[in-house]
Amino acid sequence: MNAPTMQAAVLTRYGSPDFIKIQDVQKPVPKANEVLVKVHATTVTAADTMMRRADPAIARLFLGFSRPRHNIMGTGFAGKVAAVGPGVKEFEKGDEVFGETGVGFSANAEYVIVAEDGVIDWMPPNISFEEAATLTDGPLTSFNFLKNLGKIKAGHSVLIIGASGSLGTAAVQLARYFGAHVTGVSSARNVELVKSLGADEVIDYTKVDFTQTGKKYDLIFDTVGKSSFSKSKKALTEHGLYLSPVLRFGLLLQMMWTSIFSSKKAKFDATGLRPPKLLRSYLDELAKLVETGKLGIVIDKKYPLAEADEAHRYVDTGRKRGNVVLLAAS
Numbered sequence: 001m002n003a004p005t006m007q008a009a010v011l012t013r014y015g016s017p018d019f020i021k022i023q024d025v026q027k028p029v030p031k032a033n034e035v036l037v038k039v040h041a042t043t044v045t046a047a048d049t050m051m052r053r054a055d056p057a058i059a060r061l062f063l064g065f066s067r068p069r070h071n072i073m074g075t076g077f078a079g080k081v082a083a084v085g086p087g088v089k090e091f092e093k094g095d096e097v098f099g100e101t102g103v104g105f106s107a108n109a110e111y112v113i114v115a116e117d118g119v120i121d122w123m124p125p126n127i128s129f130e131e132a133a134t135l136t137d138g139p140l141t142s143f144n145f146l147k148n149l150g151k152i153k154a155g156h157s158v159l160i161i162g163a164s165g166s167l168g169t170a171a172v173q174l175a176r177y178f179g180a181h182v183t184g185v186s187s188a189r190n191v192e193l194v195k196s197l198g199a200d201e202v203i204d205y206t207k208v209d210f211t212q213t214g215k216k217y218d219l220i221f222d223t224v225g226k227s228s229f230s231k232s233k234k235a236l237t238e239h240g241l242y243l244s245p246v247l248r249f250g251l252l253l254q255m256m257w258t259s260i261f262s263s264k265k266a267k268f269d270a271t272g273l274r275p276p277k278l279l280r281s282y283l284d285e286l287a288k289l290v291e292t293g294k295l296g297i298v299i300d301k302k303y304p305l306a307e308a309d310e311a312h313r314y315v316d317t318g319r320k321r322g323n324v325v326l327l328a329a330s
Contacts, residue, residue, distance in 0.1 A: 003027070008072045008109035009308035009326070014054040017312035020073065022305065028113040030085035035114050037097060039328040040129035042107045043076040044303075044311040045137045045166060046224070046320075047245075051105070052312060063103075073308065074108030075100045075272065078123060078132035079329065088116045096123040099283075100136035102272040108308055110328050119279045124287045131290075131297040134323040138166035139286050139295060140279065142174050142223070144271040145243050150219045154179025159210060159217040159235070162224035163199065164190035167245065169298040169322045171221055172197040177294050183217070185210055190321060193298070211235045219243060229254040229266035242266045298322025 004027040012019045030036040052073070054063055063069060078098035081091050091097065099120035101107050114120045123132045146152045158175045162168045163184030175182045176198035183201040184194040191202045203210050216237045220227075225246025232242050244251060247268050254266035271279070289295035300321040303311040305328045315324055 006110040007305060008106075009074065009305060011052055011068050011071050011073050013067050014052065017052070017309040017316070020052070020309040020312060022308065025072065025109070027111055030083055030088075030113055032086045033088060033116045034085040035081055035088060035091050035097075035116055035120060036083040036085075037077060037079045037112050037114060037120075038082040039077050039107065039110055039112055040079040041077070041133040042074045042109075042112075042305075042326045042328055043133050043137055044074070044108070044308065044315055044324045044326060045076070046315060047137070048073060048075070049312055049315050068105075070103070070105040072106040072109050074326070075102060075105055076133050076136045077101070077107040077112050078129040079112075082111065084116075090116055091120070096129075096132075097121065098123050098129075098132035098135060100140070100272065100279075108305065108326060108328075110305070115276075117276060119276045119283070121280055121283045121287065124291045127290055127297075130299060130302060130325045130327070133325060134166065134297055134299065135283065135286055135290070136279075138168070138170035138323065139174070139297075140282055141245055141271045142167050142171035142221070143282050143286060144269060144274065145221055145245065146171060146174055146178065146219070149243055149267050149269050150221070150241055152178045152180055152219060156180040156218040157183070157216065157237075158219045158221065159183045159185065160199075161185045161205075161210075161220065161222040161227055163194045163197075163202070164321050165223055166320070166323045167223035169193075169197055170295070171223060172199050173295050174289075175221075177289065180219075183210075183215075193321060197296070197298075216240070222246070225251075229258065229264075233262075233264050236264045239263050240265075244268060245271065300324055302327055 005024040006027040010023045081095040158180040164186040184199040222244040229242040
C-alpha cells in the first residue's frame, strides 16, 4: 500500500528560482511529542531566497555543502493541527496554530511537523492564516533585535533601514510601541506606507544619505544589510548600536573589533537559533500586540503553493512591501 503523499516546494539545487520544483513527497507522520499541522499559509522571505542561493557561502555549513540537506523550503507557517503524536498535551486536532521550523525548513508544503516544545503557538483570534504565517519572520526577528539586542527604551532615537520590508514594517511599529522616535529609510514609492506605520520621519535613500544629515541615532537597525557599521558609525550616538540580521564577513569582523575597541557596537543575532521557549514567549507578546491593534501585518502579494518559484522571483526584485505569502490550503 502506497504511503500518503503531499505537495511541497522542493529546492533541487542551490541557485535560481528555476530550481524550485513542486513535487509529491511523503506526508509526514507525527512521532512522540510532535504535532502535524495542515498548512493553510506559509511565507517566502528574503532569508529564504538567501538560503536558496546558499548566500553567504558559510551557510552551507548547516544547509548542506553540495545541495540542501532539508530540501523542502520555508520556515514560517500557519494552519490547523491535523494530528498529534503520543505524549502531546498542549495541542489537539483542530487547533489553529502558527510558528516556524527554523533550520529544519519544510514549511512550504501542505503539511509540516513541529515539536510540541518547538516554536509553535495558538493563533490570535482576530487574525487570518496569511497574517499569522508572517509573525515569525519580520515581527519575531525585529522584536528580538530591538528588545533583546538593542535594549530599546522610550526616548531612544531609532533608524530603520529597509523600513518597507517584512522586518522593516514590523520594526517601525514595534519601535513606536516601545516609545522610540522612529526614522525609516525607504524608496520614494514607500514613504507614505512607512509614515502610515508610525514613523516620525522617513528618508528617501535615493535623495538623502542618512550618514550625511548630522543626526545621531541610539540604534540603527539595518534590516536588509545595505549599509555597514563602518558607514553608519558617524550617525550613531556615543554608545549607539548598529544591528543587522544579515551576516556578512565584514559584519563579523566589525562585531569582534567593536566588542573590544569601540563604545559604538556592531551586533548580529540568528533569531531562529534562539531557544524555542524564549521565541514562544516573544510570540505570546507579539500575539497580544496584534490582538490589541498595536501591530499590523503588511502583505504585499499572495501566491498559490504551486507558484513558489514566482514568489521567489518577486522577492528577488527587492521591491517587496511587507510580506509575501504562499497559500497551501483554502
